Amino acid sequence: MALAAWCAGAAEAEFRAWHFLKPVDTARVSREDLAAVKLDPEVYLHSRADLADIRLRQGDGPELPFVLEKQQRQRTRxxxxxxxxxxxxxxxxxxxxxxxxxxxxxxxxxxxxxxxxxxxxxxxxxxxxxxxxxxxxxxxxxxxxxxxxxxxxxxxxxxxxxxxxxxxxxxxxxxxxxxxxxxxVTDLQSSVFVELTRQVRGGEPVSDEARGVISRRDxxxxxxxxxxxxxxxGEVTDIEADYPVSGFKVQANAAKKWTEVAVTTAREPLCGFTLATTSRNFSRAVRVQALRPTDGVVETWADVGAGTIEVLAFRSVNRSELTVRFPETRAREYRLLIQDGDSPPLDLTGVTGLGNVYRVLFLASPGTACGLYFGNDRAQAPVYDAAQVLGRLQRQSGIDPVELAAGPMQENPGYGRITGLSGLLENRLTLGVAMALVLGVLAWAILRAVKRIETMDDTGATPPDQPS
Structure with a gap:
């Protein structure tokens, strides 16, 4: 019983540095099976850029091994x-x-x-x-x-x-x-040349006549x-999904002849933006920039991609390309710079993110509650042998894992709680008090030693509490 309590306390102490968790609904698991939980915008927003702080926990017990997998598929060429x-x-x-x-x-x-x-x-x-x-x-x-x-x-x-x-x-x-x-198959086309005829009478022009030239073309x-x-x-490609943006703002800059579209996201792993517009018959270059820290403090705009957006709606032609792609990026703030030139700004009505899909793959048991933990800036990526084991199981079984849903985000009730000696040592307040006590005792010992030396110098005798 004491051992069980100690193990529970150790598991609790292990997860006290994770700020958030999402309960995982395992009701669909009827037997031990491969299961997967997709990461959602709330997880992306509050996790590290490299997702190294993602953890899976069995109820209030120990950590569960898992594989963080980018979803892919075989493409037909x-x-x-x-x-x-x-x-x-x-x-x-x-x-x-x-x-x-x-x-x-x-x-x-x-x-x-x-x-x-x-x-x-x-x-x-x-x-x-x-x-x-x-x-x-x-x-x-x-x-x-x-x-x-x-x-x-x-x-x-x-x-x-x-x-x-x-x-x-x-x-x-x-x-x-x-x-x-x-x-x-045979049409008539107007020539760029014009036939001019001028009538002159008595050396003075009387009339001018211009005739267009029509040519027959087969x-x-x-x-x-x-x-x-x-x-x-074909090659294996990443599965992509649409991610709604948190907000966007459009502002035309007449002096620089561009339109700036400021976009706020939940830091999803994006690889493109798709614009919505009511404008027609245009083709414009677009630069995509992300706000990134340069020295750990100051953030600057950095180019992450470029492309061309166009909409053609002329006669029987209807062609539209409104997606600008870039390498996978996780940032909170983006801006799209649309080069307008001397043309009027586009009427933009919406922005949607396009990005990759990540999921946690693990072995689930029926009736066992699980929690997805995240939000720890100091966490290091875990190392399990599950990467080889789970991957081999998936390939050999040839079946897709059971898709499980993560519940609403909540604060980890054990976040920051002081438990055990390691918790006391990691708590800044406790550590500060301990250091102050140590420094106080050390100062008292030094002061007492100095007074003994001064007494010995004045009397030439050995202090009474030291051997002669």
Missing amino acids: FTDEVIPTEVAGLKELEGNRIEITVRVTRQTLSATAIPLPVSAIRVETPLRDYEKQVAVFGSRDGVHWAPVVQGQTIFDYSRYMDVRGNRVEMPDTDLPMYRVVLDN FRIDRLVFLGRRTSE
Whole structure:
């Protein structure tokens, strides 16, 4: 009984330096099993930058070994592969259209190649500044044709912006023959040159006439490239999640021609920000900076990443890229500097963080309460053999761990409590009193010795409490 009490006291003393805890609900554990608890914004906000102060405790008992794991997954890689074809025919249709018949010649593939269905067609042309509607039909016998895709648009808007899309996406289709129909193959374009005519009578100009020059242009196609999509296992990538920000503030700086977006977070492991805006048709460079300490006291802004945000909404084009990425960073304050130039500032309506997901992986037993502890600036990263054991168990079992939820954050009731001799020695007040007592006793002893020496010098006799 005394031993149990001593063990409980030792465990309590071990966790008195951790400020916060979250109870872990183990109701889903019906047998001894691998379990995982995801770290949430409250844990990130109050933990060390390196997460070295994360601990797992079994109820009011000892520390539980665990593995701090960044969640990852095997990514599927898609690779376009050219499917051999030949043009079987081309004819003009009514309504300024052309029809191109294409036959798939799979016999040109090697014997070991696996035939791929057609998933896209790339229209290669030397022309610029165009917009065409494309329809694709398929057939097995060359007699009966069925639509595969209709109303697809290929375009080139180089006149306005470096935007081009010459690819016709289609569902995977395994047919031997296709017909590609393009609309508006001949268009009329205004020339940049103007024809000027001046009438002169008696050496004096009577009238001037300006005529625009209209040129006819046929849509020249170099070739149609049929593509198949081959899948393979790619590299292992991090699983990312959206993290709501604590707040953001937008301020335009006309003098520096940029917009500053100040963002406050809970110090999650972020690797990007996604902006929300009602603005359209823009493309702007963005710098991302984080507020970091330089000498332990003074904090300065440091660049962590850069990118480009853009929204294109023109005719049939709708393209949006509003995420700026950077290497994983944990900071409380960020700022995004959007380079406006001479353009008006963007109408920004929201900011969302994008970051990695960390979780604690451990062996859980049914009916056993657990607590997740954090908030200790002096803690060192623990060293367990659980990293190898738990990782091997997960790989060999081939099952996902049971996902457990962490409850609301609360203060550790044992935080700062003085227990045992080590607690007394680590408490600053107790240590200060002890040092004062030691110094007082030492001063008294020195003073007493000095008085004895003075007495001996005055009388030449040996003090009575010392041997002669």
